[in-house]
Amino acid sequence: MSGLESYVNNTVSIITADGRNFVGTLKGFDQTVNVILDESHERVYSMTAGIEQVVLGLHIIRGDNIAIIGQLDESVDSKLDFTTIRGMPLEPHKFSSFVMCDSLEEKFGAWELFEEIWQKEMPDEDVVENIYDKLDLFVKDSPFHDRLKLCPDVKDNAKASNIRTRGNQFFHPKVKRYIEAIKCYNESIAFSEKGSEERAIAYANRSMICYELHRYEECLENIRLARESNYPDRLMSKLIKREEDAKKALQVNNSKGVNDSDDSTDYGGELKLSYSAHETVPQVAECLNLCESKNFGRYVVTNQDLNAGDVVIIERPFCRLLRDVYRCIRCDYCFKESIFTLIPCESCTVAMYCTVECMDKAHKQYHRIECPIIRDMWRIFTKLPVLSLRVVTTAIHSYDYNLHAMMEHLSDLNEKKVNAFAMDWTTATMRDIYDTVHVLETNTNLRGSKDRMMRVFFTTIIRKLLLERTDLGNICGLDVNLSELLDNLILRHLQTSAVNMHSMHYMEYQPTEKLYEIENHASACFPLLSMLNHSCAPNVTRVSLFDDRCAVIVSRPIPKGGQLYDNYGMHHSLMTRKERKLDLAKQYKFVCKCEACINDYPLYHDLPSIDTTRHGMIDISAIHEELVLHSVKRAAELLPKLRRYLNDIGHEYPGKETCSCQELFKRSFEILYNPTSESASYWKYCNP
Ligand SMILES: C[S@@+](CC[C@H](N)C(=O)[O-])C[C@H]1O[C@@H](n2cnc3c(N)ncnc32)[C@H](O)[C@@H]1O
DSSP states (O other): OOOHTTTTSSEEEETTSOOOOOOOOEEEEEOOOOOOEEEEEEOOSSSOOEEEEEEEEEEEEOGGGGEEEEOOOOOHHHEEEEEEEEOOOOOOOOOSSSSSOOOOOOOOOOHHHHHHHHHHHOOOOGGGOOOOGHHHHHHTHHHHHHHHTTTOOOOOOHHHHHHHHHHHHHHSTOOOOOHHHHHHHHHHHHSSTTTHHHHHHHHHHHHHHHHHHHHHHHHHHHHHHHTTTTGGGHHHHHHHHHHHHHHHHHHHHHHHTTTTOOOOOSSSSOEEEEEEEEOOOTTTBEEEEEEETTTTTTEEESSSBBOTOOOOEEOSSSEEEEEEEGTBBBBBTTTOOOOTEEOSSOOSOOOESSSHHHHHIIIIIIIIIHTHHHHHHHHSSOHHHHHHHHHHHHHHTTTTOHHHHHHHHHHOOOOOOTTTSSOTTTOOHHHHHHHHHHHHOOOOOSOHHHHHHHHHHHHHHHHHHHHHHHHHHHHHHHHHHHHHHHHHHHHHHHHHHHHHHHEEEEEEEEETTTEEEEEEEEEEETTTGGGGGSSSSSSEEEEEESSSOOOEOSSSOOTTOOOOOEOOOOOOOTHHHHHHHHIIIIIOOOOOOOOOHTTTTTOGOOOOOOOOOOOOOHHHHHHHHHHTTTTTHHHHHHHHHHHHHHHHHSSSSTTHHHHHHHHHHHHHHHHHHSSOOOEEEEEESOOO
16 A cells, blocks of 8 residues: 555556556555556457557546556556567456356446546545535436446346356366356356246256266256256257166165265364353353443453353354355355255346245345345445345344334334343344344444445435335335435445454365365354454454354453454454554544554564473464364364463463464364365366
8 A cells, every 4th residue: 555655646557356457647546445547548468469558548446356556667668569569368367266156246336436426526525525415416316227237137048048058168078167067057047037948958957067076866956957947858868868877876876875975064063152151142151241431332341261262152143145256156045055956036146045945034034125136236336235235124024024113113212222232132033133233333423424425325226226126115105204214224234234244254175275265155244243342463253153153262361351352354463553554444443552553563474482492382384284174183183282272372472373373273163163165075076
């Protein structure tokens, strides 16, 4: 960031994650490195012709799409003859995981449109005193339907057929990229109409891959689905042959006791709290209390000494959202990895499920409202606005879609009195739980005018989509109070989600490196976990469990009366104090005064070593190498050792060994309790 300042008003060259090259004068950038270029052009490379320069003028590039940015040496650049230079177009950035699909998010979305209007109408944010006078520019007059190409989501057999053809190319015997192929077949199933030949053939093709991967039961299930979807008679003989082969192979496996689909759940067993729980809050250890102060807002303290390894909270989320890149891999409702047997929602082209039961539950709880707009939501927004919508739809479901009852309750609610630690969770209904979500921190008064206006703009788009396309249009009718309620809920949760959202993780096998990495497949709202404040030198850590709950584990000793500190992704060993300060102020709206910020703890490589003559030594890199291989047995052996060591050295903070040991301890915990992808079993039969 600080490096970028020196580039302002100079010519820069930018390579984006999707492999494009932009050149222009850097006019400005913000904290997430969204940049504005003037007099810009795109350079399009080709092996058969010179470099084409497409003039763009004023152009905005989103920070999360920028891979490389550098100042251009104009004296060298101006001497180049672009007509004679040949170059391979860059490959788009590949996802680190092999088990994801393409994001639905488009390059020009709601944020870009907002930024465009803002740049035009509010060139100087500081001098705009009353931005709300200009509200209409953003909400009424903005042509966002056209600009964002909003349109109802419809099944499309032609598209289904095209995507299936792409899948067939991956299936080719010389390519053998079966997982890529199956993702295409799943997408093809999602686009196809019910009972269509396109759907039947996609199921049949999926059965073909299951057969190659020795997943015979799933092969037979796909053959059943293909038949149910009117598989054409002219191709039936191939299907029947595969069915016979799969049945025979299954019989052989059964007689040998082989289970090649390997869904064994080898893990650390049921995780429990380390202390007795609150009588009315069984998710939380009795020794934790919720306090409140002017500086910290609400925060959690312990009334007894806690040790590293203690499990103090295990919470189930109020609602969850699967990331769009997993839509053809995991069930949209239970998140189970079901790449071989997903079935589609019959109305949209996004949601897929592992069973009809999950489909019904999703429909009841949130998809009934979201279905007509979910594709557009993912197209034009990032995950935060989509999660905000999920909070709102789940809340509305908890009121059985009775918006009058919801409005009455919320207008009478004394927000100050809602206390998630004092509520009786043993009898709480979803409505009661929603109260604890409703009062999560918004930081409204600390947000700048641009931030607030952007959220109003997003709210307007979401509300209009809901009223135009979903049941909520009928439910709200002409009652302005109800559409105002909708507005308020969306706006509120666009703010709470930004501050309180938690990521959910699983372990994914990386076939090229032959090791496991943590991946983030979903986001969720946990009202109790949301009471934990941040420290850049945290003393607790979060671990996602198999059953979607999240556990809070103490990661170094906490004395009686001490506050429990989570880390919001800005750790002192990885980011400088200046970087952390900027990010925390931008997203969380506070100035951190944790021990790392006050004492300016150094980055990892400059941390002091602890006195190993007193505490003994552990071989950090050897343990790390063992843990990335993901042996449950080894993690179970290491966990108590690491825990003892951490309790021994935990007071020596910020020692290099202490920070490393915290990481190793967390990793061991994750191996034992995190969900793990079954993908490692795929690659012995195909190419990644
Ligand atoms: C997830 S909430 C934590 C609970 C929050 N204090 C509350 O009352 O709801 C995150 C928000 O808490 C506040 N916060 C978190 N950590 C803090 C800290 N170390 N010092 C001051 N405020 C903090 C900020 O307003 C932040 O946006």
